[in-house]
Amino acid sequence: MIRALCAAVLVTACSMYAPASALASTPATPSATTPGGGCTAITAPPPESAPPTTVNTLRQAYFCVLDNYYSGPAMDPKALLKSAFAAYTQNLMRRGADRADLRLPALTGNRDTDWAAFAKVLGAGDPAALRAAITGMVAGLHDNHARWVRPTPPPEGGPTGTGIVGASAMQGPQLDPAARPPLFITRVLPGSPAAKADIRAGDIVVKVNGMPAFIGDTVNQGLIDAFASGTVRLTLKRPTTGRTRVVELEEGPVTQQPPAVTSRELADGVTYVQLPGFYGGAADQVIAKLQDKPKAVVLDLRGNGGGSPREVTRLLGAFAHGKITSYFCPLKGDCVPNRTDDSVPLLGSRLIVLTDRGCASACEDFSAAVKDNGLGTLIGTRTAGAVSGPSEGYLLDDGSVLLLPRVRHLGPAREIIDTIGVPVDHYAPMTALDLATGRDPGVAKALTLL
Incomplete structure (x- = not known):
């Protein structure tokens, strides 16, 4: 649904945890390979034009996952190659180009010898099927923050789409x-x-x-x-x-404005703020809307697809200090706690947060911190459950980028939120009739509580 609704229909960014390294813009031009033959962390935007996808690109992706993915060092390389090979052959079959000699070789679990046997079967490889193989290999991780992205030039004349940018059955970036x-x-x-x-x-x-x-x-x-x-x-x-x-x-x-924080007064001393994403500077934009320090804030995170963990800790710092907001956990070793940004002055405002199934990734990070630390009340519906861990970007030799989490996210109580979501304190879903008539059950419930 990321591709279908976000690219073809919605023409909007489904950010999740924004991979800051993949979005960085520096003068440096990253190398496409490392001495080990895998990939390298990207430090600049990928090139607009690059060589076609080859067997070497698939090799880079394979070793990149094993070297850099959260559980890559402990993974069975046979599973990766099986996922890649299944997607490769399925692509050939859909195009009527299957090969009689194309069979998965015997694999031993040794990443190097298995790759050598796998590459020998592929030969020169089919570029379209190789792209499908990389997609299938990443999909086989079953990780909502692991993706393979191929840069595409912007369409001539600007973005296009139908203009439908939201649907009730969305769970983060997919159908629920x-x-x-x-x-x-x-x-x-x-x-x-x-x-x-x-x-x-x-x-x-x-x-x-x-x-x-x-x-x-x-x-x-x-x-x-x-x-x-x-x-x-x-x-x-x-x-x-x-x-x-x-x-x-x-x-x-279609014309889509950059995401922006909006606000309005709901009642005496109650300010409503809508935050569409935790993009760079979002926390300070919200705080600027609350300079008068209202007695209560209704923060609308419905449809918020996520963004930067740093924006989460900064915005939470306006409502509490000295709190653990989440943990980032490596495969081995101790989890690292994330904490409120205590350099932010406290507002002293009561907090109510509106969530739905479109609240994903960093949005769930924020919501769980509010709930577990007793910082406020959650109203709406359970969040998306799409918060495996922040992604890092790795460049491949065809100009494409692998996005892979290096750590796993846990809530402040060390609970798993990924695939589960954060439950609300008060259930108040939006209905079709509510939208059509301008009613908002989440805001109405917030006002009754205040």
Whole structure:
């Protein structure tokens, strides 16, 4: 769903824990290889043009995972190669290019000899299938912060998409298997093809390209491929009128403003602040909105896809000092505690945090710190459970980047949040009718508590 909704439909960044090393911009040009033949931490943006993907690129990715991934040194290299080979052959089969002599060689568990046998079978390799193999190998880690990214030039004329930038069944960057019907749109970009077609937040998605949004009570994962195409046919129901209509949407130019903190007064001494992501400078933007030190802050983190752990500890420092916010744990050795940034002056405000299944990664880091340290109240729904650990970027020789966590995230009570999420204190989900009529059950519940 990252690719389908974020790239093809949403045209928005799904940041999770932002890999600062992969996003850094320095004059240095990183080398694509290390003496060991794997990869190197990236210290500058990847090149816009690079050689094609080769067997050597797959070799680099293989050794990069074993050397740099959180559990890489303890991994069975056979599992990595099996995942890569399965994806390689499946790609060939889809293209009608399978080879009769292509079989997985006998593997022993020795990373070097196994790679030599594997590479001999591949021969020169098929570039498209090699790219699929790297994707499959990374997917085999089953880690929501491990990704393989190939740089793509921006489209001529600017970004394109349908303009639908949010859906109720999103769990961080993917479809939520725990989502309950109906599926409805949560946000549409102004001036986009969707907006011009009068698609609004709250519109219920009944079908996508003729496929039902839910099969029974389970969200239809087939929607991923349907949304990935440039044209999509939506059957929509407006909750305020019950009217159902079919809309053909084609990608077109969209304009998306950079993320920004917004605020408004809810009541005397109560300030509402919406934080869309923990991007660089986000904490200070929130704090600037609270200079008057209101008696209570309703911090809306719904749909917040994450970002920098440093922004989390800095913003928490405005509400408490001397607290452990989370732990980063290596495969072996002691976990390292993260702590509130006590250089930030305390606001002295009561804190209420609004969360949903779109609150992922660094957003969950913040939410767990609030809950475990008793810093405030959580309202909404359980968070995404997508917080395995912050990623580091590693450059491969085709200009692509592997994003791999080197440590694992634990909450302040050393609890696992990844795949589970942070539960709320008060359940207040947003419904399609709420969105369509401008009601906000999370804010309403916060005001009753205040």
